[in-house]
Amino acid sequence: MNESLNFIEQIIEEDIASGKHNGEVHTRFPPEPNGFLHIGHTKAICINFETAAKYGGITNLRFDDTNPTTEDTSFVEAIQRDIKWLGFDWEDRLYFASDYFGQLYEFAEKLIENGLAYVDDSTSDEIAEMKGTPNQPGKNSPFRDRSVEENLQLFRAMKNGDFPDGAKVLRAKVDMESPNMLLRDPLIYRIKHAHHHRTGDDWCIYPMYDFAHGQSDSIENITHSLCSLEFIHHRPLYNWFIEKLGIYPSRQIEFARMNVEYMITSKRKLLKLVEKGLVSGWDDARMPTIAGMRRKGYPAAALRTFCDKAGVAKRENLIEIELLESCVRDELNKISDRVHVVIDPLKVIITNYPEGKVEMIEAINNPEDEGSETRMIPFSREIWIEREDFREAPNKKYYRMGPGRNVRLKNGYILHCEDYKKNEETGEIEEIYCTYYENSKSGEDVSGVKAKGTLHFVSAEQAVKCELRLLDYLFTDPTPDGHDDKDFLDFYNEDSIKVVDAYMEPALAKAKEGQYFQFIRNAYFTLDPDSTEDKKIFNRTVALKSSWKK
Template structure:
């Protein structure tokens, strides 16, 4: 790894190693809250935490920050574990929960009380907010701030025992109500919640706040480098204050820029609303930026890891063009996905001089980028389907597809000469009649006919009718939640999903397995949806073939 390529986090880690800090150990953690599904922003944090630990022979813990039982559920825990493993990372035997430390956290809270560094406050949430002041005016002390250690000890223990109503009391740190950092103005440490916990059941009636549970849990696990996104930068003084007052392992918090991608949102609260109000079909809807949705859409672990690597690690928040993410997916799938024929909007072609009872099986390469992919056989007969957009009766200049009086080649097939179009009573073309040149077979062409256009096709008698879902961006503006006064759901793209039910595909696709990805020739990459059955195959569009990001980068050069 060259000096030039090291990001600021790697530079910090290497500096610590050179100084012999923590014996040269590198221990990171990924601490998701189990109140929703992981999204593309989390993917960057996962790749960073597991990646730097791996690079420096360290370890990464998976620790669930399950300190708010009102919003957390076990199925979120399982989905998060599945997503991390799908990305290609493993925590081995280092799976932890903040709830594992509830007794230790309570004991540390009591230690702060005994030291005079924490007090029980009976103020309401509105009164506490008012006491904090503003960024330009100092806060005021709570009337309960000078309670004795004995009184605070008694009240905190009774809070734990469930003697008080929810919202009636909190435990606060005694720091400085005039501190310039408002987060340091006697922050909350514990609140009362008479809610059962998915891990600990009804054992606890008080739960620690994130700003307390986060640094102390890091310290309990001897985390050397606690990597957080920039929104926690102003919380670092609290992090350090707790560890200093408790005299525990000195974990270090380091902040990096979170990942923001245009035309999407990465707020779990806002994503949850999309699910609960049925703007989408669930957390794994292919239009969602969740890892489960992206997996169902056809994104691969390698493409997401490549994207995270290209985005890099920065100290300032910025917005990444979604075209880069799509480019990474195309780059990965190009060498992996087998090419198949699919006709999204079928138009029948009849080859009038081809024998009616004859079917030929043409050799077709599965992937020109991968010789090991081999070949397959695809049928060719008198009746075929082509894309409706590949035929025009009165085309413009430089139109090289099918049109009356012109030749065109069928990929892995023959050269056809278009004779005429057959129309219905409304004047719509429903069928095209052609003739073929028998000596123009692909790979054996001796016809001498020169053609400039090549079309894909699906043979009619062996074709399989399937459903295809075409996806576009979920939102039609680059930053949907930029204006807090405008409901971000008003920017949902009504054309974000189109369902085609009369798509014709070659028979080989009947053997596809859920999760298998293909390139539909000239159309894009598609994945077989897990809801598919043998009778009803559903293919989701992962990404189209166009690569606007790559073209844009080429122009810059």
């Protein structure tokens, strides 16, 4: 067997070799439309689509929309948008569990007719108590031995809306003494007088997820149901339904979910962040949702690479966020334009440069791209540099600007620092006075003048103000939901976003969504959708270099 294969591929190749499913591979990605997709879903999407493609198979997109009170069409649209952005296409294979409500109902009646399901009048608390504990067997419901005829009559009355919510449920008759709690007569239908985003008010009973999910796979002839590890205990129940109903035998295979430091992958907890106003929405650039990561500036290719490098495992593990950021950084290095933006400005006046003169200097957009175009940036007598790029008394290891020192401007001239002015009250440096070497603009020091440091800059008169959102991790702890004694919100990072104004070169005024930029010597940034023609807003995506400490 090929050792380079992951365990899912090994199983599939064994199935193909044995002729199972006629050698076909048909997978599906089955999200619930009750929130946005997150980093964990990214892995599931990649595994399902890429595994099928590797073996010449196909992948369905199916929404398991069985809970009308939490689902919405806006989530359906957002999920489709995210999957396409990641680079995957389900073509014409878009399905919904609600497409199969009629067939699922017939399955339920078949179980009743075969004495394998019954209507229970017990309350949810009573049912929970009957189920016992992992160390204690459950007890049969007093309604478990109802006749087939009575169960059919009651179930049809449930369907017709004759009972209020919670009055009755339909349960599968499996084994109340099973060590697997999920097999202790699980609920398969409940009453919900709620409007469904697709079926409207056609139904007032809805199948439970565990009943709809496996059967929907079977209806679609899914050969390999690839899902995350939390569903491993559900597999015996899915197999029980398949066996008792005599339907297509989809095979469920579980893999470890994607757990990444400083991120959470619980929709319930992500929803809590949204509802409490701790983030601006599901697509907040600090969120671990696909929409949030896209807004932050993570390229789709970087997320796919990350999933590939993280691998397909059988056991849960915690992946260092540095691996994700490294994949993002590597991709951005290839595709980002290098641009001049000054965040903490300090004015430099070039005393021997003509007043009123504006010179256009050529700059290459991306030196990593052989076919990269160039653009022109303005240079004038007064420029802005970063405040940290000047020291009154620099040491030998400091190669930036200081009194009596030479420094090169990126794409521009070499300057010599002559003097500076301080604010008499605060002691803060207000202006730097320099001269420039007129024949030093080229990449070579044709003047014979040496400069060890290189600074980025913007022309003071032509620079355009912009807003930067300096993003940090949403949580202060690498495992915010991994503490039994604390709530995940205890680790919410109050300083996860800092908004500052900056000066950018004028070409950035034409920046568009979906473009990626390296702010020279600072970090990678991308344009935020909140931007307008008059005000550009950029999100910090990732640092230029790792600050990770092993």
